[in-house]
Amino acid sequence: MKTPLAGHGPLYRQVHELIVARIVDGQWQPGDLLPSEFDLADEFGVSQGTVRKALNTLAAENLVVRHQGKGTFVAAHTPQRELFHFFHIEGADGARQMPVTSRLLATTNRRASRDEADRLDLPANGHVFTIERIRDLGGRPVIWERIVLPARMFVGLDQLDELPNELYQIYEEFFGVTIHRAIEELRAVAAERAEARHLGLTAGAPLLEVDRLAETVDGTPVEWRLSRCDTRAHHYLSEIV
Amino acid sequence: MKTPLAGHGPLYRQVHELIVARIVDGQWQPGDLLPSEFDLADEFGVSQGTVRKALNTLAAENLVVRHQGKGTFVAAHTPQRELFHFFHIEGADGARQMPVTSRLLATTNRRASRDEADRLDLPANGHVFTIERIRDLGGRPVIWERIVLPARMFVGLDQLDELPNELYQIYEEFFGVTIHRAIEELRAVAAERAEARHLGLTAGAPLLEVDRLAETVDGTPVEWRLSRCDTRAHHYLSEIV
DNA sequence: TTCAAAAAATCTTGTATAAGAGTTATAAGA
């Protein structure tokens, strides 16, 4: 099936954007095998090298995964990848292999607050699901977090029996929502009484607050996650190259 | 001049490593113009495309900067680049264009503490220069920081009349020390009396501590920078893709 | 004859070469 390119700019960019569009509009799902370079080149009427350049760019952006001999797959979330890629808290010795478990405190299904609507680009009467839980690292409570999700994109989430520790695979498989990028703002705040109690601290103790907004490929904000972390024995790692 | 490749693995990787080695051992200095793709291909006895792949990888690693029509240059620090790339504190409205200025509190030239020697891989009797200062953002004190540098790599630093706000260009131009990568560990801590006073806070107020170790291309740790930031009106930004 | 294992063939990405055209940047000359 031929799909001649009709856009502007370098061909490899047009191929890149066309592939992104197919991923975004659901024609290719996470984990799907894309056609081979040769087949895509034939379909788009460009050289194999041009397709390869587009695919290599997509791979650099973590939108696809390429395996020699197997093919090119739309990137998909796994719990391991989420922990490795999206979780930046580690122990004092750089340990990132400690068990991360979660204890659910509460869930709600309610109208969004003004802040929530603002952060998630919801209409004023929009609904959200919220999840409040404690994350234990190596068996100890380290993080209190509240996750806010647009209800219309996660229909049925409140009826799931169990929520796993890592949620991004669930968003993807059950709701077709794939997290692609997260912006985090970090601050030091004083612990409030409720979270202090959960984390074994006194009110007023310093906590590292991580305010995350997670987006899909097309930039739609789909998760607001506020985490408050006890950094007595852990820290947030950031690498700048 | 011909320099046939003599290593193992893909040719583009060998070219990459040979170029890195020349940068590390000072044959090519920050800001230097590298030979053209065509000339390098001739020197190493590989195709231009192979050189290109190596250079593109180097560019992706921020070791070189490529300009069409001009050439490929060894990356060099500027104050603007340091602020843009290595400085992650921004205002509540996402502002990163606010003036960043510094007020020097103290400098020392002394024997390294055990922690300092450990962090900077110094011998037990190694000497360090330290710089303690306050950084003002938009005219307000926001960050207290202490910078620890191995004295043997920064001979004469303590005799400079003025230290600019951004130091990495100075490290590079005066001492031949180029910062390539920084690892930062972030924690929330309670303000101690001295830094609280400088930042206009009360002792015990939560501060965001950024513990940075900066390294050169070959992995040598050359700067330990401990910053304590008032995050009432600012935050540390981190993006995950 | 059937089934399982091994070998061969095929597919697909990764590496490499070669060449040409286009675009951008700069310097020199009119």
Added chain:
DNA sequence: TCTTATAACTCTTATACAAGATTTTTTGAA
């Protein structure tokens, strides 16, 4: 100042081979 020439990267195409994975075919044993 404008135009032209030169330098150098960027984009594109084509081709070939290596390496890894999967599928198909062949062979041998039960």
